[in-house]
Amino acid sequence: MTKLIHHDIAIKHVTGESVYINDMLVSDQLLLGKVVYSKYAHAKIKKIDIKNALKVNGVKAILTHKDIPGENQMGPVIHDEQCLAKSEVKFIGQAVVLIAAENDFAIKEAEKLIKIEYLQLDAILALETAIEKNNLIAPYRKIEKGNVNKALKKSENIIEGELNINGQEHWYLETQTALAVPGEGNEMKVFASSQNPSETQAIVAEVLGITKNEVEVEVKRMGGAFGGKETQGNHVAAWAALLANATKRPVKIHLFRDDDQIMTGKRHRCYGKYKVGFNNNGQINAYKVEINLDAGSSTDLSMAILERAMLHADNAYYLPNVNIVGIAYKTNLPSNTAFRGFGGPQGMAIIENAIDRIARFLNKDSAEVRFLNFYKNETFNITPYRQIVKNLRLSKMYNNIIKSSDYFKRRKQIEKFNNKNEFLKRGIALTPVKFGISFTTTFLNQAGALVNIYTDGTVLVNHGGTEMGQGLHTKILQIAAKELGISYNKVKISATNTSKVPNTSPTAASSGSDLNGMAVKNAMDTIKKRLIDEIIIPEFKKLFPNCILLKQNIVFENNFIIDKKNPKNKIPFNEIIKIAYFKQISLSSTGYYKTPDIYFDKKAGKGNPFYYYAYGISVSEVEIDTLTGQYKLLRSDILHDVGNSINEWLDKGQIVGGFVQGVGWVTTEELKWDYKGNLLTHSPDTYKIPTINDIPKEFNIEIMKNIPNVRTIYKSKAVGEPPLMLAFSVWLAIKDAISAVGNHKIEPEFSLPATCEVILLSIEKIKNKF
């Protein structure tokens, strides 16, 4: 298989032909939908008056919770959120009323005329307040190994601290969108921008009070998702379906950017508290950590996210004695949700910062302290949750990147630079990533596929995964073409559709290719077996009577079926397909896959939750202006592990894109609310994701070669999420530069993101102490 093909839709992207929901040419019966949302963070709804709004010319429906034919309570895991608020609103942005109208003007007029009377209630807006009030969303969780208190007492040194980590807005370019088209009877077809069409289907069925077999959800592609459409695309789909059901006309909802930012949940804010015991070399003996997440107003995926945060509290480090407590709190903000890394980044940030402190405390190089604590084969390979870390490659990668990035030489140059410059300071940091691959909710690790071969020899592949730009469909296309030995242009990947492959898991947890790739291969195996037994063997016998075709010698290659032993004996693939059709052999098959050998006991905090780990290391260098707090990212080196890559171009795309998204989170992306719970940074005017000028001036990206994975599709590894956390190297390089202001003698105050403001205030404090 050639490992280098472009994104299958690339040409359509660059010509503007690729169709997103908002671009679909729909009939002139289309209505536009709009959500009227709460302006209060917490309030009783006293009265909703829609009378005057209904009179607006062009308005076709105005719905409140009373108009929901099915279930108003919804939610992906626990049904603790309402489709439309009934008697109480719990955050600013919560949907209260829906409008469907023929045009934008009518919607705006109607919106002005809808009167909702509220009685304001006390709101919990700060995570700090929620912690103080012990406002838990679910019981806390624990993972423990060894005796951490005893070990702390024995430790030569102890550091205690806390870390505030802010959330992150997904900022997918395509805001939440759905188009619902009513059919006959109860039927409803929803074109959704959802990472989880099966769940969208379930929720639409529930709110409409109909059965799942009456709902069809289709996802052609998303204009970015990053976790933000794992559950939160469901709402827009449900609202559109309610309006379509009420009007019996197609209804489209496309959220305005500001509304999207105000209404939807984000990466969880986090407050971490830790105590770490270590010897004079920097070897960690005990680590005690409390991870507090802001779940927002409802559960959503928060408990799974908390779990992953806890399962990544160790990151790449062996912790002999460890105690990890995870708590999720309820606040009056939109329900926080999945975002690339899914809690992993928060868990890892805390220990990365702690190790950075150990190095400063001992006056050692932080990269060396990290290396010292890495998981190592044989003795130092048991995680806090007892999974054995196998096939380790961290030390090798460390040695490679230390060399390729010239780490120690640059460290010296930076020291020189800092001694010479009073107001500009440089810093460098190396940080590793070890990321567990699999849904920690074990049953989700399954996938299905449906492969159809048509009589002209072309192939349509349906699978449960969704395309959000990551290139999943391209990898699936490669797998399908390779398995059947046919050209790429003979294979097409269909839009993801719940009527083709049922009961699918979300395209999340970096699992898209691992799970769906295997399911597609499984379907191919079934069809191939049929073809071999029923058609290929008899046909070869007929055409090449003098050669005996052995099953193990049959290869599907170059659009032919070939006898490897007698390569001249071959039959074109489409010939075989035609014959199969006339001989009444099914040319369609489902495929299925579930990840073997994984389990996790949530209560005990023990098990083998991950099928394997993906690794990466990065080194970044920054320069800060100590007068303004502004910074420049001078250079980043990345070395990442993707096993045997199925497509290096796509994998590199995930590595670079994930890293830069992480850089945004740890630097300029700042979520801010006012004292009433209004999001202040509700548009790109104030919420600043990286631009082309924010990437490293020198950027070296390398994929580790010759380290195949085991037991995965073509020995590849998942790549979607892990690279995001490589951005910690930028975050801690900034801290290193701040620390230079006090000659590395004073521990800088630090938080995440390290905005210009955080940097400058930290510097001012050091200057005052110095």
Place this chain on the structure above:
Amino acid sequence: MKNIIKFILDDKLTEIDFFVQSEFKSTTTVLNYLRALPNHKGVKEGCSEGDCGACTIVVAEIGGNNKLIYKTIDSCLMFLPMLHGKQVITIENIASNKEQLHAVQQELVEANGTQCGYCTPGIVMSLFGIFKNYNKPSREIIENALVGNLCRCTGYEPIIEASKKISEYTKSDKFFEKEKNTIKLLKRIKNNKLISINNNNQIYFKPFTLSEALKLRNENTDAIIVNGSTDIALRQTKKNEFLAKIIDISDVHELKYINNTDDCHYIGSGVSLENLRKYSSKKLPQFKKILDVFASLQIRNIATIGGNIGSASPIGDLIPLLFVYEAKIKLKSLNNERIVEIENFILDYRKTDLKQTELINEILIPKYNKSYIINSYKVSKRKDLDISTVHGAFKLKLEKNKITEIKIAFGGMSAFTQRAKYTENSLNGKIWNRKNIEKAMKVLYNEFTPLSDARSSSEYRRLVAKNLLLKFYLETKQ
């Protein structure tokens, strides 16, 4: 012409008669117009405020030397009548045919520069803009042309790779081949007659001469003046404001000049910020520094210096610098003309001394000899396409290291740009040394009481303000 505008779209002369096509308002944005057509869904709405560039298009018009000038523009910030007499080029137009991609499209595919694809049409159009304007674009030019295009998937690295390759192509493409025809067609529709549109209870005047503009201004004192639309459009798209009456002077050619004498630069109020940036690279380096990080190329291509000053935003990235330069504003009405110091022109938060019958005609920027040191510093959360958190501008004259003149102005420190007069007084007549600077920093720290807002805390602004004085001092010592 009443109610009619004409432009080229899809290589064809396109006419909109607002009287007939009442589905379009005169303030319908070009983005919404294009997306309402069945064959132009490639242009995307990402934010409706010019911050993401997903809606980038290229607009070509006839330039000074009778050649086409190609400009990238955020179509979400442009009103439909602003297309009159121009060629609109969208993502659907640039490939020669289904098999033959344009060089910039091909290179973006080759470099794996697309993932989810939603920002891609905008990126392609910005690359097309680079292709049309530069032979061998440097990384600086590439980055500067693309900061207005946000991409959340790729991390930009492949897009930079694609841009570098563009210079390997010859400049001829189908637009180059058709240029003569296009110019002919454009000349036919551009007759410089006043366009007035009256539909959907909205009145939109588009004059092409200054005298006509002044006459309209005199008769319609309640009209909103548009000189570039990048600020006014937001009132409609973001604040749902109904813009009842507009006089759009963006295409008044007489306002688009830059002259200079021995002691002054004269800048017509209609000069785009991008053209001012190009001019300033040799003539006004302090302005270049600010204009390099002023919004994005798509915005600078239509935003004007007159519009920037007229909006009197509390930050107004250029205004602090104009303060210390002691720039003057020439205001014109039908029967009168007056010149005002910029400091007297900006009165309050988004309030100016502009009379209801006046237009901003010209900005006069005095030249200073080498005995003056002038500098300014924009501090923002993100380096590019971000409004200043604090913007400090400084002008200094020393005689034997003694301060004989100092002017300090800040944006972002109060409701409108203001001088730091206490700080200036504390320094005047003093020796220009670190000790005196540090004393003055304390004065400056207490001179303003800025707001805490989405961009930063009040404390950060105060710290930055005082530190910028030190920064200015340090740079004068180098």
